[in-house]
Amino acid sequence: ADTNNGTVPTPLTNYLDTQYFGEISIGSPAQMFNVVFDTGSANLWVPSQSCSPFSTACFTHNRYDASKSRTYIENGTGFSIQYASGNVRGFLSEDVVVVGGIPVVQVFAEATALSAMPFIFAKFDGVLGMGYPNAAIDGITPVFDHIMSQHVLKEEVFSIYYSRDPKRSPGGELVLGGTDPNYYTGSFNYINTRQTGKWELTMKGVSVGREMMFCAEGCTAVIDTGSSYITGPASSVSVLMKTIGAQLDESGYKVNCDTVKTLPSVKFLLGGQEYSLTQEDYILWQSQIEGEVCTVTFRGLDVPPPTGPIWILGANFIARYYTEFDRRNNRIGFATAV
Numbered sequence: 001a002d003t004n005n006g007t008v009p010t011p012l013t014n015y016l017d018t019q020y021f022g023e024i025s026i027g028s029p030a031q032m033f034n035v036v037f038d039t040g041s042a043n044l045w046v047p048s049q050s051c052s053p054f055s056t057a058c059f060t061h062n063r064y065d066a067s068k069s070r071t072y073i074e075n076g077t078g079f080s081i082q083y084a085s086g087n088v089r090g091f092l093s094e095d096v097v098v099v100g101g102i103p104v105v106q107v108f109a110e111a112t113a114l115s116a117m118p119f120i121f122a123k124f125d126g127v128l129g130m131g132y133p134n135a136a137i138d139g140i141t142p143v144f145d146h147i148m149s150q151h152v153l154k155e156e157v158f159s160i161y162y163s164r165d166p167k168r169s170p171g172g173e174l175v176l177g178g179t180d181p182n183y184y185t186g187s188f189n190y191i192n193t194r195q196t197g198k199w200e201l202t203m204k205g206v207s208v209g210r211e212m213m214f215c216a217e218g219c220t221a222v223i224d225t226g227s228s229y230i231t232g233p234a235s236s237v238s239v240l241m242k243t244i245g246a247q248l249d250e251s252g253y254k255v256n257c258d259t260v261k262t263l264p265s266v267k268f269l270l271g272g273q274e275y276s277l278t279q280e281d282y283i284l285w286q287s288q289i290e291g292e293v294c295t296v297t298f299r300g301l302d303v304p305p306p307t308g309p310i311w312i313l314g315a316n317f318i319a320r321y322y323t324e325f326d327r328r329n330n331r332i333g334f335a336t337a338v
């Protein structure tokens, strides 16, 4: 692919500040899919033409049809991925996948069963894992690793911009091979990833206002471009929510919209820098039939040891801090998003 100076931008769609996805193609002729570029996982899956009609989540999305692709290569190995929020089952296939105009021959999963929760709410069809190879199920080489081995990228990095304003276009941007100065200001602060071969950092504390309330002894922060919210250990998040006067209901933590302007900043101490989120950044203000609803974009999630306890910094964090994922130096860079 003729990549302009070795960096390749892909525009992303922003759905309600909670889902960001971009278009890829699989097969010849091209079959188009909307996928989440997800640093929290390392496999590519899309719904399959052969999914059961009873799998509503599968049926309501674009589906890959191997019989219509002349570059399809059969594999058939079983596949199953388990997220905290749901699961995906299917089988492996191989075909030409094009991301940002760069073609790779890729082993991916055709999903034949998608759990209704949460995928009936997905505006995207599938997930393109941007994680490290050792996080990939079935030992499959991830898409970005195939792209790196083509030596078409200026740098072995990729960057993510998520817009905060649903009306703003583009809703976001993935850059393969570099960063896009149009979407950040100032310089990057870099933090080395832990040796785990995952996009995770050591966090030195979480403060509310001026008080450090959590993770003072150090904890793990996963930078997950595929998660909408920030999650932390349920006990910590419930204390944090009590501090800001949020109530938990069936669809998450809510605050009275009148109190939003008085809410404190929440700060994450990473690599000697404090990354602050103001109420602007962590409150999702939605006008619904019953009036204004203000959702706090934090969720409690207990990840069992040895992986957990962890904090997951998702889209609401990335929307504030433009993020560069550096595979060459195994580090993550943050700059203030514009």
Ligand SMILES: CCN(C(=O)c1cnc(C)nc1NCc1ccco1)[C@H]1CCCNC1
Pocket: 018, 019, 020, 021, 036, 038, 039, 040, 041, 083, 084, 085, 118, 119, 121, 122, 123, 127, 224, 225, 226, 227, 228, 229, 314, 315
């Ligand atoms: C994609 C699966 N994920 C979701 O959190 C998720 C689930 N279900 C829906 C409907 N949306 C999700 N993410 C929307 C989104 C897009 C970009 C930012 O957030 C996570 C699972 C763990 C690894 N990381 C990804």
